[in-house]
Amino acid sequence: MNLLLNNIVRAIAVLSILLFVFSSCGTKEKKKSGFSIKGNLEHGVHQKIYLAEITSNELLVKDSAKIDDDGNFRFYGVLSEPSVMLLYRSIDDPVKLIIDTADQIIVNGNLSNLAGTAKVSGTGESVNLAKMQSHLYNNLLLLDSLNFIYKTSQSLNNFDTVLIELERLSDSILHDEKTYLINFIDENPGELSSYVALTQQVGPQNFIFNPVEDLEIFKKVENGLVKKLPNSKITLGLSEFIAEMEELENSKTNEDIELKPGMYAPEITLKTELDELVSLSSTKGKYVLLVFWATWCKPCRMENPVFVRLHNKYKASKKGFEIYHVSLDRPSDKSNWSRLIKADNMIEWIHVIDEKQICASKYAIENIPLNYLLDQNGMIIAKNLRGYELENKLKELFKY
Numbered sequence: 001m002n003l004l005l006n007n008i009v010r011a012i013a014v015l016s017i018l019l020f021v022f023s024s025c026g027t028k029e030k031k032k033s034g035f036s037i038k039g040n041l042e043h044g045v046h047q048k049i050y051l052a053e054i055t056s057n058e059l060l061v062k063d064s065a066k067i068d069d070d071g072n073f074r075f076y077g078v079l080s081e082p083s084v085m086l087l088y089r090s091i092d093d094p095v096k097l098i099i100d101t102a103d104q105i106i107v108n109g110n111l112s113n114l115a116g117t118a119k120v121s122g123t124g125e126s127v128n129l130a131k132m133q134s135h136l137y138n139n140l141l142l143l144d145s146l147n148f149i150y151k152t153s154q155s156l157n158n159f160d161t162v163l164i165e166l167e168r169l170s171d172s173i174l175h176d177e178k179t180y181l182i183n184f185i186d187e188n189p190g191e192l193s194s195y196v197a198l199t200q201q202v203g204p205q206n207f208i209f210n211p212v213e214d215l216e217i218f219k220k221v222e223n224g225l226v227k228k229l230p231n232s233k234i235t236l237g238l239s240e241f242i243a244e245m246e247e248l249e250n251s252k253t254n255e256d257i258e259l260k261p262g263m264y265a266p267e268i269t270l271k272t273e274l275d276e277l278v279s280l281s282s283t284k285g286k287y288v289l290l291v292f293w294a295t296w297c298k299p300c301r302m303e304n305p306v307f308v309r310l311h312n313k314y315k316a317s318k319k320g321f322e323i324y325h326v327s328l329d330r331p332s333d334k335s336n337w338s339r340l341i342k343a344d345n346m347i348e349w350i351h352v353i354d355e356k357q358i359c360a361s362k363y364a365i366e367n368i369p370l371n372y373l374l375d376q377n378g379m380i381i382a383k384n385l386r387g388y389e390l391e392n393k394l395k396e397l398f399k400y
Contacts, residue, residue: 034078034101035077035099035101035103035104036077037099038073038105038106039109040070040072040073041067041071042109042111042112043110044067045067046066046067046069047066049064049067049073049111050088051087053085059091063077081229082098082125082192082232082234083099084098084099084192085097088114089114090114093114094114095114095118096133098125098129098192098193098196100124100125103124108121115137116137118130125192136200139173139177143170143298146169146173147298154305164388181209182217185197185217185220189223190227190228191224192229198217198238206296212245218238218242222235259364260380261380261381264380265280265290268324268354270354270358271352273337283322283324284376284377287320287373287375287398289322289371289373289390290372290374291325291370292326294328294368296329299368299369304344306391310390310391310394311323315349320376322349324349325346327352328354370384371385373390
């Protein structure tokens with residue numbers, strides 16, 4: 001995920017603050033000025049749909065409308081500046097819209113799969129944004145298919161080979177999405193849709209762009225918005241966000257220096273599921289695989305079966321082998337963390353949770369999954385070994 005995970009995730013969330021002055025009346029009152037959103041939705045008769053504002057920590061419903069007997073709906077409203085909104089019946093199946101003060105937008109689709117079927121037409125940026133959302137939706141379908149293969153192939157003898165291919169395909173899909181968004185931004189300077197591109201995700205907290213690694217892309221979007229919408233709350237918010245990222249980068253301490261083979265792993269003392277403190281140093285005398293992950297990180301979970309097999313193979317070795325598995329989940333996800341430890345058959349090694357995100361700084365974590373292989377004295381032997389690389393390194397160390 002991101003550098004100094006708790007700060008980055010919080011800061012990225014700020015990009016979603018889309019403040020606007022909004023008044024509307026659903027289907028009851030027609031205004032002669034302002035924006036309108038109308039359309040026809042199959043399988044939606046008499047259903048209620050919502051128009052909402054995205055904030056940093058919640059979705060604020062601003063209006064609702066009931067779909068009529070023919071499947072039609074209509075919203076009217078007045079804005080003080082262009083804004084980004086969600087149209088939805090179910091929050092996990094929304095259509096994202098960019099609405100300017102006088103836009104006339106038409107949304108047609110099937111309410112049972114609104115995100116996948118919505119056809120957006122009319123005036124303004126929403127039409128262009130819909131193309132971007134469609135590209136993302138198609139790639140999400142591909143990632144879901146890989147996840148299905150992963151779940152149904154874990155018992156295969158050649159699962160490691162399957163896993164390597166799944167990781168390769170996943171990386172290819174993510175690369176395609178990022179390349180598309182970069183080209184989209186280049187082709188749409190100064191547009192709010194380019195701003196939305198910066199916040200695209202393939203999963204909870206799993207953003208396409210890293211605001212540290214991709215800061216120049218963020219600045220490119222900012223430069224375009226400053227020229228076209230210099231006083232917009234979105235422009236000002238993005239400028240503030242970039243300044244925060246630059247300050248964060250400049251404030252790095254020696255603790256943030258990248259750890260490499262030959263260096264000693266910094267001490268960690270964190271709580272287990274039972275709230276017992278366990279230190280990394282307690283594993284000295286054994287080879288240790290130090291792993292950073294989170295339950296919401298699909299690539300992380302894809303590695304778990306490999307860890308299970310390798311732990312079973314080497315746990316009884318005279319040289320000693322242990323896994324110190326650090327979750328970066330938020331406190332609110334603790335129950336899910338405990339559940340997945342059991343669901344993924346990982347109960348035989350050390351699991352701790354970094355609720356205060358201490359490790360993000362100590363280990364300069366920019367992305368997960370992340371792992372370090374430590375020798376019996378706590379010195380780093382290797383970093384980020386995957387699949388066969390990890391297996392071959394352990395074979396080299398344990399001689400079998």
